[in-house]
Amino acid sequence: MTTAQITVLKPGLETTVQELPGRIGYLGQGFPISGPFDARSFRLANLLVGNRRDTAALECQFLGPKLRFESAGLIAITGADMRPKLDDTPIPMWTTIAIAAGQTLELSAALTGARSYIAVSGGIATPPVLGSRAVFHMAGVGGSALKRDDVLQLGESDAGGTILHVAQERRPMMAANGIWQIEALAGPNDDWLDPASVDTFFAAEWKVQAKSNRTGIRLTGPEFAFSARALDKDDAHGSHPSNIIDHGYPLGAVNLAGQTPIILVFDSPSTGGFINPFTVASAALWKLGQARPGETLRFCRIDRDQAARLRAEFNAMSSPEVLDRV
Amino acid sequence: MLHDSPKFYPGGDRAIEVEIGDGMDFTVNFIVHRLVAAVREAGIAAIEDIIPELASFQVNYDPDRMTYEDLTAEIGRIHAAVGSGVQGSLPSRLISIPVAYFDPQTTKCIDDYCGTYPEKQPDPELVCAANDLPDRASLMRRHSQTEYWVAALGFWPGLCSLLPLDPQARIVAPKYNPPRTWTPKGAVAIGGALTCIYPDRTPGGYQLIGHTPAPIYDGTQRLFDFRDSPALFKAGDRVRFVPVTLEEYAHVEANVAEGTFRHDIVDYQVFAVDRYLEWSAARSGKAK
Known part of the structure; x- marks a missing residue:
């Protein structure tokens, strides 16, 4: 019996292997966490094929890949609608698909959302680097984006072949009219901004710039005004009001370099010398993985208790209970 | 403070x-x-x-x-x-990094940026002017006269922030505005009061003064010194920069390519913090 594998016929725009919880424990040496940008869709894809929900799977960005499966198994596609086809026949997303050896899966450009996930029964079995299979493409940690003719080994599967489905109302909702509501908390450096600018941040509409990717979501919107702490400070912080002595960058932080806010996400720098006045709630990060350039973000201010409720909801919505048997 | x-x-x-x-x-x-x-x-x-x-x-x-x-x-x-x-001692490795100061790769990168921003003073001259140093040779001497403390790592895998331990070797420099779009892998540069070594070809903002052929990051973990981690430095290590000629530079580069390169790491040393602070205070006093 041959080992299960996938051959890459077309790589797509930037398709990577991702895994949860990501590369944990190496931020202090400069390695970002990595992992899937939309962990909710990622987990549902895994659950649909009978994997543990955090198993390594493929993340496809904006334009999906074309893959040949060299062995029979189960697959599922979730996240952005990339109109998947199996041997040129359209197939549904959000459901378990049984495939035969030699069949070809092709994803196109995303109609809504930005990232799709392809899970395969048994998971992707690339060698872990620093404890994780998650790929940090920019630095080539854990591998890099798929290339044509790459061959991916798959893990052993004990999936029974049950066909499962995620009902429409239990799927992550893509933005209506291109407007996303993003829950965020003030801090760590909100005291470096003028209080009026803190209010402006939560009142304004922010446009996602084209120069956005897994290393940061750049935003266009109103200008910020700074507080005394930013304007009158020890020289060691640097000359611009948004400069601070190099410090750790939280995942989801809204980093202010000059006047351009950049939301720091899964492949972003671990540290740096700019302030982070706000931080996106951990359970809202998946939405940033589906926001497309040109779409609008509105930030909704929440506190830690509300963030805890969102986490519980996020966890429940990426659990086996979400799935129906077909 | x-x-x-x-x-x-x-x-x-x-x-x-x-x-x-x-x-x-x-x-x-x-x-x-x-x-x-x-x-x-x-x-x-x-x-x-x-x-x-x-x-x-x-x-x-x-x-x-x-x-x-x-x-x-x-x-x-x-x-x-x-x-x-602040007292006591801690184990602290001493790592020597060969540097070709003001080498052709550094010059090429500076020229590339100054081509786009002609008002930018070339990095070595800017750093000399900001620190009352008469010429490049004196900048090189000051930069290589001290041990550096690995104060932090971050921003990019293996990128280090180095604080000079000798107060008389302090060099300060503003950061690029806007930042560079590329920096050669192995560039040695100064920003604020810190020195950094670029582990990879990345954007950057520190003023470039030289280049090391000795990798501080090895994603493939091919070289001996990277068998435990793709990043060479750990916080609390100390670093010394050793000026080398282009000929020595080429020798190290060839060893790296062959896969036989070993860093010069002294790992049996202990750093006595209170004795360091006494020495540092005396050095600062002399400088005044």
């Missing part, structure tokens, strides 16, 4: 910034690392990762195992037990 007790700032629902001081020097950074070591030692199960930085550290935690309030209280207790006194 050093806070009486740490200041806590929440970074969303899963991170806390712990600020030890408002300024950047060896003492503040040393206390950061000692407190981080004590927090790690405490084995708090909710802590997922810690990033020690220059004057602060970030704690990533699982808020469903421990609340923000409980965790900050616990770190406060650990700080109170450890205190702000």
Whole structure:
């Protein structure tokens, strides 16, 4: 019996292997966490094929890949609608698909959302680097984006072949009219901004710039005004009001370099010398993985208790209970 | 400059910034690392990762195992037990990094930027002017006369922030504005009062003064010194820059290509912090 594998016929725009919880424990040496940008869709894809929900799977960005499966198994596609086809026949997303050896899966450009996930029964079995299979493409940690003719080994599967489905109302909702509501908390450096600018941040509409990717979501919107702490400070912080002595960058932080806010996400720098006045709630990060350039973000201010409720909801919505048997 | 007790700032629902001081020097950074070591030692199960930085550290935690309030209280207790006194010794490796100062690769990168921004003074001259140094040779001498303390790592895998340990070797420089779109892998550069070595070809903002052929990051972990980690440095290591000719540079480069290169690492040394501070104070006094 041959080992299960996938051959890459077309790589797509930037398709990577991702895994949860990501590369944990190496931020202090400069390695970002990595992992899937939309962990909710990622987990549902895994659950649909009978994997543990955090198993390594493929993340496809904006334009999906074309893959040949060299062995029979189960697959599922979730996240952005990339109109998947199996041997040129359209197939549904959000459901378990049984495939035969030699069949070809092709994803196109995303109609809504930005990232799709392809899970395969048994998971992707690339060698872990620093404890994780998650790929940090920019630095080539854990591998890099798929290339044509790459061959991916798959893990052993004990999936029974049950066909499962995620009902429409239990799927992550893509933005209506291109407007996303993003829950965020003030801090760590909100005291470096003028209080009026803190209010402006939560009142304004922010446009996602084209120069956005897994290393940061750049935003266009109103200008910020700074507080005394930013304007009158020890020289060691640097000359611009948004400069601070190099410090750790939280995942989801809204980093202010000059006047351009950049939301720091899964492949972003671990540290740096700019302030982070706000931080996106951990359970809202998946939405940033589906926001497309040109779409609008509105930030909704929440506190830690509300963030805890969102986490519980996020966890429940990426659990086996979400799935129906077909 | 050093806070009486740490200041806590929440970074969303899963991170806390712990600020030890408002300024950047060896003492503040040393206390950061000692407190981080004590927090790690405490084995708090909710802590997922810690990033020690220059004057602060970030704690990533699982808020469903421990609340923000409980965790900050616990770190406060650990700080109170450890205190702000600076004494004792710690193991500290000494790593020598060969540098070709003002070499052709550095010049090419500077020329590339100055082609787009002609008003930018070339980096070596700008750094000389900012530090009252008469010429490049004196800049090279000052930069290579001291050991550096690996104060923090971050921004990019393996990228290090180095603080000069000799107060007479302090060099300051503004950062690029706007930043460079590319920096050669191995570039040695100064920004603020820090030196960094670029582990890879990345954007950057520090003023370039030279280049090392000795890798400080090896993603494939092919070279001997990277068998445990793709990043060479750890916080608390010390670094010395050794000026080399282009001929020696080429020799090291060939060894790296062959896969036989070994870093010059002295790893049996202990760094006596209180004796260092005494020496440093005496050196500062002499400089005045």
